[in-house]
Amino acid sequence: MSRLSRSLLLALTTTALTVTAPALAKHHETAEPAPVSELVDAVDIPYEEFTLDNGLKVLVHTDRKAPIVAVSIWYGVGSAHEPKGKTGYAHLFEHIMFNGSENAPGDYFAPLRQIGATDLNGTTWLDRTNYFQTVPTSALDVALFLESDRMGHLLGAVTQEKLDNQIGVVSNEKRQGDNRPYGLVGYRQTELLFPAEHPYGHDTIGSLEDLEAASLDDMKQWFVDHYGPNNSILVLAGDIDTATAKTMVNKWFGAIPAGKPIPELSPTLPTLDAPIYEVMKDKVATTRIYRNWVVPGLNDPDYTPLDVGMTVLGGLASSRLDNIMVREEKNAVSVSAYVIPFVHGSFVEILADVKPGEDADVVAKRLDEIIADFIANGPTEDEVQRVATRDAAARIAGLEQVGGFSGKAVALAKGKLYSDDPEFYKKELSRLASTTPEAVKSAMQKWLTRPVLGIRVVPGERDEYQEVGAGKGARTGVLTAPAFYTQDGEPATVTAPDRSKLPAVGDIPNVDFPDVETATLSNGIKVHFAHRDAVPMTRVTLSFNAGTTADSADKLGLQNFVTAILKEGTASLTSVDIAEQQERLGASIGVGGSRDRTTVNLRAVNPNLDASLDLMAD
Structure with a gap:
């Protein structure tokens, strides 16, 4: 810490310094950054893989630093898989699959939030649809129940009202995107760069006309064709081991029959004939x-x-x-x-x-x-x-x-x-x-x-543009889906679990935070150090006991101004020098604050920690 003390001796006198790291780097006399190969060689995510009889591929990574498990399920279906006349189906189903299933009616966000889920979201793009959440280990059964229920027990809960509602939501999303500045450029880029028959020849949000024209039976068939376990990847990462994962995943997903094989896409890379x-x-x-x-x-x-x-x-x-x-x-x-x-x-x-x-x-x-x-x-x-x-x-x-x-x-x-x-x-x-x-x-x-x-x-004024409608058009068809609707394969050999209610949540243990060591530098800076070794990286927060409320009445905004100019140059470095040095070191320095604090934050890879601290100090 002596080097940091010397660097900050004149600048900082009443601050607190918090360091979170695997270990402080050794002192280096030169500021030569570590080779990138040294950084990437340290990156490793050990995992084990298994496949259920119905084709569901499962990856398990064990990380015991906190009693949580990340649940991430990826379906191999996106807007690239939509044929002409059915654009927007994948994105629409991303919405529908959050709107309840046969055994978990209602909004999926509610039961997940009740168990303390974080990082809770779902996305669709050209090549995939995914859902993810991070849950307490003792609530993993709930997350797997919900994910398996929307994979194998969704369509019986899809009503005309839900379909109309979500088409309205997608319409509003499209309207919001279209009305942003430059919001129509993406459509023209897609139209000019890709042939209409190319899998990427239409935008993910699709055509509202296609959605309006779809019947419930159209939607049902789309789901049956694309969302089977054999077109899915489930990843469990965190406080879980493979033996436990096999038992739990087989319990909730094993009885869902395989769906149809998904044809592989192999389009030619397009090029323009002329600029x-x-x-x-x-x-x-x-x-x-x-x-x-x-x-x-x-x-x-x-x-x-x-x-x-x-x-x-x-x-x-x-x-x-x-x-x-x-x-x-x-x-x-x-x-x-x-x-x-x-x-x-x-x-x-x-x-x-x-x-x-x-x-x-x-x-x-x-x-x-x-x-x-x-x-x-x-x-x-x-x-x-x-x-x-x-x-x-x-x-x-x-x-x-x-x-x-x-x-x-x-x-x-x-x-x-x-x-x-x-x-x-x-x-x-x-x-x-x-x-x-x-x-x-x-x-x-x-x-x-x-x-x-x-x-x-x-x-200027946009060329003539038809605003997006919502919730219009007649659709026909009725959904009367059995519990399982992906047929044609071998019948499942796993006994279906009880889905009459959500699984119970076990005890949630307290988080075992790392021990915090403290010290005081010769210039009075208080240092708090917490050691953890998840990745070879150190995070530093330098915190000053003053924020916007310390601005005098005739200089309101002074704190914001000062924090804004800190990275615009020092006595020895220009703003470009600062940016380039951060890039060379793989460091990221941020300056911010609140009403009561002003903070300077550093994220640094350990081999370059010394030089990164010098840059932060300057």
């Missing part, structure tokens, strides 16, 4: 310029270097586009570049918001010049290293939790569903660590020299 440039109007404050390409999917070796390249170009706080167009030339107020990964093709997007008063044609030309130069010459070694370190550190930080959007259950499920490899995260991190400037340049020259889609959105 396309379009202008759209919207009620926006500034012109936005888009550049888009379709590139290979997430399993292709070229995906990672493309992702690194776009992050260098417009995904870092110190990116090429930020430095040139926002900071130096000041012709744009916001820029970004990124790749959105999917299985059957990924989506490159580069955009720039033109600074008011600037000539949009000139800015567009300048954007294209920067892109062309970057494709021709590629990134530097330092840029690639900064991206790789930052992204590896972010992945490590996400894996500290078992559930949620970025935890270990998600990593295992995504790998199994998208790549048939639960450990695909290791391949991703290995590719990231080994990416070179030459590989980035080669991938960009291969894929981003193809014809581009360029869209410009300018301020």
Whole structure:
């Protein structure tokens, strides 16, 4: 701690410092960051896998640091699986499957919240539908009851009223999205980049006309065809072992018969015959310029270097586009570049918001010049290293939790569903660590020299646009579903459990928090240290006993102003220097506060902790 004390001696006198870490890193005389390979080699999610007789694939990861279990179930169905005339079905069923089942009527959120579930959500996109929640270990039976009931006992609870209600909800979601600034661009991008017959040739939210035209029997058949156990992956991560998981999963899911086999999709990666440039109007404050390409999917070796390249170009706080167009030339107020990964093709997007008063044609030309130069010459070694370190550190930080959007259950499920490899995260991190400037340049020259889609959105009245309706149209059909409705396979050999009531919840033990060590530095800073070893990462909070209420009456807003400028430069570092140094180290420094406190937070990978603390101190 002596080094930290020396760094903060003059700056801080009445503060509290909280450190949470596996162990403080050894003192290093140099600030050379650890190789990315060293960071990713430490990432491991041990798991065991088994498959029920009905085809349900189950992955189990044991993590005993807290008495909780993440339950994550992924169905291999998304909007990519919707044929013409049935768009929006997968997203609609994501909603319907939260609205109660035959043995758990009513909103699914209520019983899950009653047992203390957190990270509770469900999503649909092109390639999947998933549901997840993190529950106390003693309430795991309840979560498995609910998940299995909506897999095997859903349709008897789906009524015309529920269907109409959820179509109304989806209509409102679509209306909200469409009416955001630039909200119609995505539809046009999809229309121009993908052939109509391509699995990605329509948006996930789909056509409200298709939903309005659907009967209950249409909906029933869609569910029967796609949501069987053989098209599903269940991940349990946390305070659970494989033997216990087998018993519990077989009890709740084993009697559900297998569904139909799902045909594999293998579309050709589309490319434009020639560049396309379009202008759209919207009620926006500034012109936005888009550049888009379709590139290979997430399993292709070229995906990672493309992702690194776009992050260098417009995904870092110190990116090429930020430095040139926002900071130096000041012709744009916001820029970004990124790749959105999917299985059957990924989506490159580069955009720039033109600074008011600037000539949009000139800015567009300048954007294209920067892109062309970057494709021709590629990134530097330092840029690639900064991206790789930052992204590896972010992945490590996400894996500290078992559930949620970025935890270990998600990593295992995504790998199994998208790549048939639960450990695909290791391949991703290995590719990231080994990416070179030459590989980035080669991938960009291969894929981003193809014809581009360029869209410009300018301020003005939108072209004629039909608002979304809701809850209209006649539908026919009646649902009279038996308990199990996925037939044609072998009958289940597992005795069905009692589903007349929710399972009882056992005792919930107190959390065993790590012991906290305390010390006081020579300058008076109080230090509290808690040791845990879930991931090789340290989190530090430096907390000052003053917040917005300490502002004087004639200087209201002073605290917010000071916290906003802390990362804009120091006596020795510019804002770009600070951003680049964080990226090199895989560190993340945030500044914030409340009425009574002001805090500076650091997240650092352990091999780079010393240098990260020096940066935080500066």
